[in-house]
Amino acid sequence: MAGCDVAIRAATAIPTKPRVRLRDFAMNDRIRTEGTRAILEAAARARVSAYVHESVVWDAGRPDGGPFDEDAPARPIAGLAGTIAGERIAREDGARLGINVAVLRFGVFYSADAAHTRTIGQRLSRRALPIIGDGSATWSMIHADDAAEAFVASAERPRSGLWHVVDDRPVTLAELFGDLAPRRVPMWLAMLIGGRLTVETLTTSFPTSNAKLRRDFGWAPHYPTHREGLDQVLAAWREEGFLQMST
Numbered sequence: 001m002a003g004c005d006v007a008i009r010a011a012t013a014i015p016t017k018p019r020v021r022l023r024d025f026a027m028n029d030r031i032r033t034e035g036t037r038a039i040l041e042a043a044a045r046a047r048v049s050a051y052v053h054e055s056v057v058w059d060a061g062r063p064d065g066g067p068f069d070e071d072a073p074a075r076p077i078a079g080l081a082g083t084i085a086g087e088r089i090a091r092e093d094g095a096r097l098g099i100n101v102a103v104l105r106f107g108v109f110y111s112a113d114a115a116h117t118r119t120i121g122q123r124l125s126r127r128a129l130p131i132i133g134d135g136s137a138t139w140s141m142i143h144a145d146d147a148a149e150a151f152v153a154s155a156e157r158p159r160s161g162l163w164h165v166v167d168d169r170p171v172t173l174a175e176l177f178g179d180l181a182p183r184r185v186p187m188w189l190a191m192l193i194g195g196r197l198t199v200e201t202l203t204t205s206f207p208t209s210n211a212k213l214r215r216d217f218g219w220a221p222h223y224p225t226h227r228e229g230l231d232q233v234l235a236a237w238r239e240e241g242f243l244q245m246s247t
Contacts, residue, residue, distance in 0.1 A: 001046035006155040008052040009039050016115050022078060029082025036089045044097040050158030052151060053090040057105045057140055057164050058206040059083045065138070065205035067170075070105075070162045070212055078200060087162075094160070102154045107166035107208075110229065111144035112236035121233075124177065125243045135174025138205040140166035143229040146221040153217040163213040168224040170207035176226060 001007060011031050015024035036053065043051055059080045060072040074084045087103050094101030110117045142150075142165055150165040213219050223229035237243060 001042045001048050004043075004046065004048050006050040006052060006158060007039055007043040007048050008054075008151060008155065009036055010052075010054045010151065011035065012054070014116070016119065020079075025079045025082065029085075032082045032086030033089055036086050037093060040090070040093045040097055040099060043099055048099070050100045050155070051090065051094055051102070052154050053087065053101060053103045055083055055087050055103055055105045056080075057107050057166060057208050058204060059087070059105070061204075061206050061208075065207075067207045067209070069209060070164055072208075077204065100158045100160045102159060103162045104150055104154060105162065105164050106147055106150075107140035107142040107164075107206075109142060109144050109147060110226075110233065112233045112240070112242075114144060117233060118242070121237065121243055131173055131177055132202050135172055135178065136205075137173050137203050138170045138207045139173065139176065140164075140170045140206055140208050141226045141229070142166050143221070143223040143232070146223055146229075149222070150213065150217075150219055153213075153219045157217060159216075161216070163216065164208050164210055165213055165219075166208055166210050167221045167226065167229070168210065169226075171226050173202065 009031075013027040013031055015028070017024070032055075040051060058077065059074055060068065061075050062068045062072060063075075090101050090103060093099075112118075146167065147165055150163075154163070210219070210221070223232065
């Protein structure tokens with residue numbers, strides 16, 4: 001930390017296997033809780049006055065799945081206990097240590113080199129990623145490049161608070177995967193195949209807005225919706241030869 005102006009915790013350990021269990025989040029929870037404490041203590045010793053904490057927008061929301069903002073309450077979704085605790089630790093320890101803490105809640109990350117994006121691409125190319133139920137679950141997305149710009153914006157103008165980092169338009173899973181996911185499966189079958197946590201993830205809505213981030217930091221996404229972002233991903237995959245993408 002010596003000589004730094006801002007500390008950023010962007011590390012995670014999200015499990016990547018197809019069937020996820022709660023115990024698979026143990027390392028991710030440690031990074032978000034113990035890791036947050038360690039970084040803030042080190043920052044305080046080195047007299048670093050600002051800290052940026054990465055989190056996710058789906059740890060909050062409205063009971064009816066409708067649009068929400070930074071004032072929405074946390075919700076008890078399996079696998080998010082460490083994420084919610086990490087936000088609390090960041091705010092409380094930051095206040096105790098006299099450090100400005102910016103909590104950035106991000107939408108679903110995606111990019112050409114992201115493990116989860118590539119896994120989804122592989123499954124879609126095999127027509128092996130069905131839509132669960134009616135596909136009405138609505139997600140807020142963010143391209144990794146735009147996420148990086150949000151880190152920069154918050155680091156250059158340090159302040160305490162909470163902001164949502166998402167693109168300009170939430171998208172339903174039916175729209176996101178509909179053209180390439182030819183099958184729909186009932187909830188009970190998806191539960192049997194993928195497990196409860198996977199089904200919960202694919203049926204949870206978290207539509208939110210970047211209005212506060214735009215207003216406070218002058219940030220705007222280079223990829224305003226998933227369509228522009230996925231065009232960039234597909235172009236990168238074609239150039240790389242990944243999946244031999246041709247469309």
